[in-house]
């Protein structure tokens with residue numbers, strides 16, 4: 456582990472210091488040296504090794520066996536929830552200042568371990584170095600953001616109006632209990648550590664079940680929480696199949712609430728299942744997107760092409776925030792397409808730990824197969840103007856793919872493909888583009904390119920999504936950073952209408968109590 460501190464921000468990622476590359480490359484060597492280790496569950500402060508393990512292979516090179524992880528059982532899930540329940544009175548009963556201090560320490564440990572966590576994450580899920588470094592540091596910053604929020608608001612304890620001088624009325628927020636976090640593969644740091652951190656800062660205890668593709672990053676987070684002093688039972692880590700161990704966690708009657716990030720279908724199933732429990736329980740679900748970018752004839756096309764390319768193909772299109780649909784004015788469509796094709800043609804796809812490769816492999820065999828199936832459908836009904844093929848290598852490599860002339864009633868305008876595929880449509884009239892952009896169940900992020908102030912205001916007033924970007928070259932629809940952009944979805948993209956990395960987030964992990972005391 457490197458002792459050197461290196462603060463990742465937008466500017467360091469945009470023009471990285473040579474030192475950043477060197478530290479990352481040294482960490483890649485260390486990550487490869489520790490391939491093949493066996494990792495435990497972490498329940499009630501103890502490492503637990505069970506009877507069965509699964510091998511985690513790197514999608515970068517399928518011969519690389521990164522580690523062996525426990526196939527958690529229903530009993531493990533139960534034990535984790537029971538441990539979290541037993542730890543709840545102690546953790547929630549502490550002064551909030553102590554929880555904040557411990558969680559700040561956890562954030563600092565994540566930052567200290569930045570390079571090792573990022574190198575392992577690149578190998579674990581195929582994220583390029585800058586995106587992996589960003590994900591790790593975003594995790595730490597989400598935790599810090601929520602520590603700040605509690606501090607600034609006196610842990611959300613506020614006086615209310617008093618009827619007389621003898622009335623002492625106050626509103627307080629209190630934690631719910633045991634919180635389940637079911638995290639996805641695409642942001643294995645931020646979307647596991649962000650919600651788990653928020654739940655812990657708020658005073659809940661946590662059971663984390665990470666995606667089967669990304670147990671290693673979650674294990675590193677577990678170590679950070681443990682080493683920061685989160686007490687036994689307050690944070691528990693369970694790996695294994697979602698259908699078995701994930702379901703057993705969610706079915707446990709002592710789970711008070713859940714944060715789920717993943718597909719619409721699974722998110723809605725959890726939402727419906729929770730509605731059937733004897734008492735209501737909160738479900739914070741982030742369920743994907745089908746994020747549109749509209750390009751006006753008054754757009755700067757260089758900005759638009761760069762923004763779309765980065766958002767469509769960053770992390771191989773596997774972000775909920777990825778740009779998957781483009782509506783471009785017919786007058787500028789040819790010019791835009793030639794710029795987009797030019798930029799896309801320059802992308803190198805390969806081992807993402809190599810500095811020259813901006814795209815890595817897709818996450819797993821299922822995603823690789825989906826890519827091929829979607830491409831066959833798109834080829835039959837539209838024009839693939841770039842990509843559309845799998846690439847050589849001993850991993851799941853797929854070319855960035857641009858599709859033109861797909862009829863608007865084709866199902867793939869609505870299905871979240873979660874792959875490096877973007878479909879492009881021309882329009883004559885901005886209102887028509889807006890209607891098409893909004894014609895989806897999702898509403899997570901959206902982008903607009905125009906140099907006209909009135910058009911920009913019109914777009915901001917009418918687009919239906921939770922995260923909006925205008926003229927953003929670094930990512931037409933992607934790249935929210937805690938404190939800079941709130942991140943949460945409308946419509947089928949989210950259950951609460953409240954976003955992460957913003958003012959209203961951590962309160963969702965608490966319930967309000969009004970206290971009237973008369974002396």
Ligand code: UN1
Nearest residue numbers: 774775776933934935936
């Ligand atoms: C996601 O894709 O699920 O805005 C989250 C972004 C990232 C988070 C994306 N900060 O692209």
